[in-house]
Amino acid sequence: MIKDITIGQYFPGNSIIHRLDPRFKLVIALAYIVMLFAGNVFVSIITGAVFCIVSFALSRIPFKLMAKSLKPILPILLFTSILNLIFIDTGKTVFKLWILKITSGGIETSVMMIIRITLLITGTSLLTYTTSPIALTDAIERLLSPLKKIKVPVHELAMMMTIALRFIPTLIEETDKIISAQKARGADMENGNLVQKAKAMIPILIPLFISAVRRAEELATAMECRCYRGGEGRTRMRQLKASAHDFVAAGVTMIFFAALIAVNIII
Amino acid sequence: MDNTFARCEDLVFSYDDESRDVLCDVSLSFKRGEFTAVLGHNGCGKSTFAKHLNAILLPCGGSVYVDGIDTKDEERLYDIRQRVGMVFQNPDNQIVATIVEEDVAFALENLGVPPEEIRERVDEALKSVGMYKYRMHSPHQLSGGQKQRVAIAGIIAMRPECIVLDEPTAMLDPIGRREVLKTVKRLNREYGITIILITHYMEEAAMCGRVIVMDKGKVLLDDVPKEVFSKVELLKSVGLDVPQVTELVYELNKYGLGLDQHIITEEECTEALIKLLS
Structure with a gap:
């Protein structure tokens, strides 16, 4: 859903x-x-x-x-x-x-x-x-590329946006799983006042953050394995x-x- | 030309925060076109070993040579990484872009390959893993096995001579596992790519040409699968299993049936049993 x-x-x-x-x-x-x-x-x-x-x-x-x-x-x-x-x-x-x-x-x-x-x-x-979001990111990167001359990390920003877009569905799926897992252990997320509801979010957010950090580390290694070294000397397929x-x-x-x-x- | 592709000599490694050596005195060499499985219990150092093969980790002692290049040679770091590709366990955590073909192009873009050539190599890589018709999909629409094949394509596009796969099937369902293994076998057979497959599935190891068993950072066994799996007791003592048929033969032999302990495939086992019964 x-x-x-x-x-x-x-x-x-x-x-x-x-x-x-x-x-x-x-x-x-x-x-x-x-x-x-x-x-x-x-x-x-x-x-x-x-x-x-x-x-x-x-x-x-x-x-x-x-x-x-x-x-x-x-x-x-x-x-x-x-x-x-x-x-x-x-x-x-x-x-x-x-x-x-x-x-x-x-x-x-x-x-x-x-x-x-x-x-x-x-x-x-x-x-x-x-x-498409990827085309938009691409356009932003290219339009802002003159700013590289004044040391604005344009490529890095675009890369961050791309990765964020890439991981949104993955993390949504993960959140869904964590919610189900916590519900299965009797977590109550629907009832209570605002403070209680906010507190109910903690057991969802902590595992999500931990896994996001772990994913980030693995992704960094995988990117290194594929010779990533920042925007310098990079070409684009499209x-x-x-x-x-x-x-x-x-x-x-x-x-x-x-x-x-x-x-x-x-x- | 020397047939050895990668070689490590007295490799020693430890992480900063641990006093014990994760790898101690590992000396191994891999021939071109070889299909090797590395087995070992969790924490035996097999993933750490794999990361030495493309200079993600550098040895604390000893050396690693890839295609004659010392991995400590920083100037040739990207030559090494381009020659030895690496595929990891979780396919989600190694796909960078939001479109399949963009992801396959990632490594080539990093290497500064001209756009027309990238296009060509990306298409070729996607075809070689059977994912060409999914090239415009976004990764989250694919199954685990398909994602893993995209990850492999991303490596193939670099035209490496060797691919190290670190438990590539651990998170996949049986269908996905079969897809990935079939792809890896084909790459070895048709393109002559050296494969080093780290796994904890004994059946996967049984189909390789060579099996290395690691324990506590040392190489315990290094032989053809038949020989390795015949040492059932030794394998069990380091917390490993043997393929199911080998186990069956082992148990039957306890009753003095005298079957050949080198059996590792179902066909061999059936044949031996039929012979015994008739």
Whole structure:
């Protein structure tokens, strides 16, 4: 049961968006975030929305999946919009009850905020839906590689991420086993108050940590056996090559950006 | 050219925190293409010995030579590790990447092999262990035996001359064990790779060309399986078993049946028993 958790939220596919070079995708996603929060609210939301909807349609990700990714942020959306409604005091008063005053400015801001956050989440989850975690790590390593010159351990960080991703399912499985083993010995994990529940976690976490340390040691030996010696002189089997449609995608993003700036200047 | 691939002379080793020697005066040599099993009770030093063969551990006394290179020669450390690959007990703890083919490529990437050649060697290695069609899977979707074969492929890709397997089947089910052994045997037969198999399954040892029995850091026996397993009492005294058929012959001989104590396979045993009964 616990094994069914998907890592990240990669949704395998073969659409144009899936096939984009992960480096380009990452940069485009960053540009998209800037786009959403730059300049005039209306303009940026409209450009952002168009951009998001187009790439979403191209990715052929089921709508349901996208809706699911929005579920966890519902409370945040609700909370921010209520705060905006109550505290923004501009424009005409629409509704007044004792000290509560809702103004047209408040409504406007809260609606915009909801749209902005929704677009932000859908856009960025599109990145993780269409890019496998390993490709993403790879892209990060390559994009940050100029930082090696100022002694940032880029390769080591990427390696750590890869190993972490690799061991998530293994450790989940292990946790599952430990929970069963402790339950078989009469451990009570469901009942009791918060403190008792937290205490019940100790007999799960300690064996898990011990085994993780042991695994780490064995893995280190196995890596040494396979001639691992850090990032220096290392080659990669999979080469990332930017193709024509990567540049098209980048071009389209640039056009959107340019449009956004132009409209902002005119207004 | 000398037919000896690896040789150790008066090898002595102890871990820092222990006063007793884990290995004392071990002298062994391995020929190219040989298939050797190393047997021994827990803590007899067999894994420690294995780690000397690719310079993961360095001797405290004596020396180890791999393909003529002294393992103490730090400059040639990666030459040694590339020649002697090592496979461990737990397949989960030796797979680094999240995709099978990426993991097989790991060693080659470390060695700085050009990308096109990596691709070629990875495919070849995956085919030689029969895991090619799983190349895009993630390791946690595979069974134990399959994971162990991926680990072997990761070693094969380096094109080593020798593979040391440290109890590779201990955590596997019977099917996985059979898969792994079949793969190892094929690599020995078809590619002439020297195999050193550390195990505590007597049946696995019985199929090898040579068996080394270790006890308390020393080499106790070193011979062909038939000779080693005929010394039933000696093996039992160091806490080891013999293959089931050998045990049967041993027990029958107690009643004075006079069977050949060198029997190690089921066929031989059946034949001998039929002869006796008819």
